Amino acid sequence: MTVKLGPNRYGKAGVRLVRVVREGTVHHLKDLNVSTALSGDMEAVHLTGDNAAVLPTDSQKNTVHAFARKHGVGEIEEFALLLARHFVDTGQAVHHARVEIEEYAWRREGPHSFVRDGGEVRTCVVHHDRDGRTTVVSGLKDLVLLNTTGSEFHGYAVDEYTTLRPTTDRILATAVTARWRHRGEGGDHAASYERARRCLLEAFAGTHSLSLQQTLYAMGERVLTSCPELCEVRLAMPNKHHFLVDLSPFGLDNDNEVYHAADRPYGLIEGGVLREDAPDAGFAWE
Numbered sequence: 001m002t003v004k005l006g007p008n009r010y011g012k013a014g015v016r017l018v019r020v021v022r023e024g025t026v027h028h029l030k031d032l033n034v035s036t037a038l039s040g041d042m043e044a045v046h047l048t049g050d051n052a053a054v055l056p057t058d059s060q061k062n063t064v065h066a067f068a069r070k071h072g073v074g075e076i077e078e079f080a081l082l083l084a085r086h087f088v089d090t091g092q093a094v095h096h097a098r099v100e101i102e103e104y105a106w107r108r109e110g111p112h113s114f115v116r117d118g119g120e121v122r123t124c125v126v127h128h129d130r131d132g133r134t135t136v137v138s139g140l141k142d143l144v145l146l147n148t149t150g151s152e153f154h155g156y157a158v159d160e161y162t163t164l165r166p167t168t169d170r171i172l173a174t175a176v177t178a179r180w181r182h183r184g185e186g187g188d189h190a191a192s193y194e195r196a197r198r199c200l201l202e203a204f205a206g207t208h209s210l211s212l213q214q215t216l217y218a219m220g221e222r223v224l225t226s227c228p229e230l231c232e233v234r235l236a237m238p239n240k241h242h243f244l245v246d247l248s249p250f251g252l253d254n255d256n257e258v259y260h261a262a263d264r265p266y267g268l269i270e271g272g273v274l275r276e277d278a279p280d281a282g283f284a285w286e
């Protein structure tokens with residue numbers, strides 16, 4: 001039997017970086033989770049144990065820390081681009097770098113005091129290779145949304161196992177994971193993020209929903225309609241079911257007032273929306 005090395009990459013995952021900028025008595029905080037992954041000429045490493053091509057994952061972690069000190073941390077996309085370019089430009093055997101960053105939000109509570117925002121996490125994944133190809137995907141996760149009405153679900157396929165009752169008025173709730181691909185490397189990443197996020201919220205709140213699938217499409221469509229710098233959106237939205245509780249054993253009616261919020265199982269609705277002329281995604285989603 002002959003076998004060969006398949007796709008591979010290696011790096012440091014979960015580098016939890018906190019960067020403080022002190023402007024006199026007013027301090028600023030960035031709280032990130034950075035993961036690096038390099039690939040390239042790594043045959044010998046896997047096949048013979050020759051580690052000459054391996055920049056240790058420990059060095060990759062150190063680079064994240066040193067770059068935070070030397071260059072500061074601005075928008076996560078820019079920090080990821082800086083790191084990805086560095087690894088490809090300086091590592092002979094490195095043909096490709098992938099840098100993923102999550103940013104945890106802190107709300108200011110005073111000049112040097114912050115409250116961790118329990119809400120969504122901002123994300124990005126940057127790829128850069130030695131041919132100069134670069135892709136940037138931005139996004140968010142754990143954006144929890146709920147509509148108390150304006151959601152129906154009926155007209156679905158029925159078979160011998162179907163027990164679900166059709167409804168014309170239900171709670172629609174989800175925790176959005178959304179990622180959007182930039183046409184190029186992107187310009188003003190802060191403004192772009194705020195615009196895309198606002199589109200997701202407005203489309204969720206403003207769509208009279210006949211299914212979570214329809215809402216998902218409306219959200220992706222709104223982002224692409226309002227953000228010319230983006231060409232593709234991918235969404236994953238769990239259906240956080242809210243079941244109306246039967247209160248008749250207690251002689252009580254329940255006109256859409258008391259629900260059981262179930263956490264599992266949950267429906268998982270996933271889909272993408274892209275411009276017809278979207279450039280080839282290449283390795284952007286890997």
Ligand SMILES: O=c1[nH]c(=O)c2[nH]c(=O)[nH]c2[nH]1
Pocket residue numbers: 153164210211212213239267
């Ligand atoms: O919006 C929905 N989409 C589904 O596909 C589905 N399936 C289900 O049981 N409830 C729902 N709701």
